[in-house]
Amino acid sequence: MTYKRTSARKKIPDKFPSAFQNQLAVDQKAVEEFLKDILSSLKSPPRFLGALFYGALSGGKRLRPFLFLQAVRTLGGNDVSALPVAGALELVHCYSLIHDDLPSMDNAKLRRGIATSHIKFDEATALLAGNALFTLATEVLARASFIPKIQVMLIGRLMRASGAEGMMAGQYLDLMGEKNAFSLEEITHMQALKTGALIEAALLMACDLVEASREEREALSTYGRCLGLAFQIRDDLLDHKNMPHLTGKDGGHDTQKSTFVSLLGVDEASDECDRLIQKALKSLDIFGDKAHLFQQAAHFIVERKH
């Protein structure tokens, strides 16, 4: 039941093994400093502000900020001045996690090994803190010093990815999927909305900011979509490996909802993950050597252990 390497995977080039992880750590630190500064500037009730800090600064890979900042660099843009966008993306992600963990949603007690926001504080505070982080994401973009036309474009794209045609629809479908088993098509659609939309938006917001060409947009959009879905399949594979008697995504929860592994089986799910990573890598061709960190990020997705 371990992750199976297919012959296709052996073809993936693997130079600069640690450059991606180094850059991820640098971006992580930069985004966290940015978020700390922004949150510290807020005049809010102290305990409420504590809940915002807790929700935004309790670890996490900061993958969306990395993908965004790396896209800016790959497209020849300035990643330092682009930091507010990276911060906004992470704020949206944090908000989605706080709400997703709430009792009426996943009812999760732990996130990244520590108490979820509604356990640490209370349910209402977690709800409102999530809302406030999301609000702050947009405010950060509205107050950044980009050209207004670009700001509006960035905000519009972030909202579209987060809203009723994006992440909210995905979270809704995910919930409904606990009651009615998903088909493969349905779970793919749900994941594309729930996690894929924001990942794709991260890459396309870099394109908006740097005014990328149509080819560059298409390449990064494909990369983002494939990476997001591969990431999710890998999640399901890891869950299955850890808790093979359960088909549900959250090994510890008592749901029996459909996952890529329950629908495809381990081997076919692994192969699908590989196919997606190959497609993601192929889309990077137009960037040549400049894409090597994105290549490594794709490797990371299929090789990660947690």
Added chain:
Amino acid sequence: MTYKRTSARKKIPDKFPSAFQNQLAVDQKAVEEFLKDILSSLKSPPRFLGALFYGALSGGKRLRPFLFLQAVRTLGGNDVSALPVAGALELVHCYSLIHDDLPSMDNAKLRRGIATSHIKFDEATALLAGNALFTLATEVLARASFIPKIQVMLIGRLMRASGAEGMMAGQYLDLMGEKNAFSLEEITHMQALKTGALIEAALLMACDLVEASREEREALSTYGRCLGLAFQIRDDLLDHKNMPHLTGKDGGHDTQKSTFVSLLGVDEASDECDRLIQKALKSLDIFGDKAHLFQQAAHFIVERKH
């Protein structure tokens, strides 16, 4: 215990008795048509979209859209092209009501005489639908055809009013006030954030859109702040009149939280409401006759029966 008219109130001019209500009805219809169009264009799961319609189009005075549109008209702007801002303001208001009614918040079963969103649908759907309406508010502003610089200003102001330094802080403080009794200063601060911030933003967003003078901004800002607070005191007075054995704001709920009436008594609360309305009316002086609907709106606040 009925509402006491003070001598000061008799001085309020009262020409055109129904013009305000006529205009409110016209604006109500325009905003609801706008919201219906926007929601109908969304490609979301049908039941989820149903929850968005339910949350946004189940009645309501549409006071914020009116205040905004009336400010645009008073300042000589075009209210038809300004409609997206009115829609965005109402979407934020609807989102705040859906979340405020949730079991972890006010745990309200009824809103405007019908089931609250989480009763009609379920808690998770209500949570996500609220989020989606808020997201849509910003998207509407980002996609409107104003000058980008103005759009960014409008979005920034709406977010500031809705977030950790505005409405979210107000909702948080309101919750905490159920545990620890408020002082008069604290309840005034809480209400200024919970309901005042968005009402003031509605008026200032009109100023942003029409590029109003500093004097006009200050006048409308004062009007908005006084009106918002007077509205809340009137709410407390009405609740007290309906349920005199309770001091709590929500007559039907078993909380004993502080209200303006519990802190001031009926007579002093009525007088404070009057003083605020007088101050609101006085701030309108610079607009002369153009402000008569705003004057009537202020009358409406103190005379309404529900």
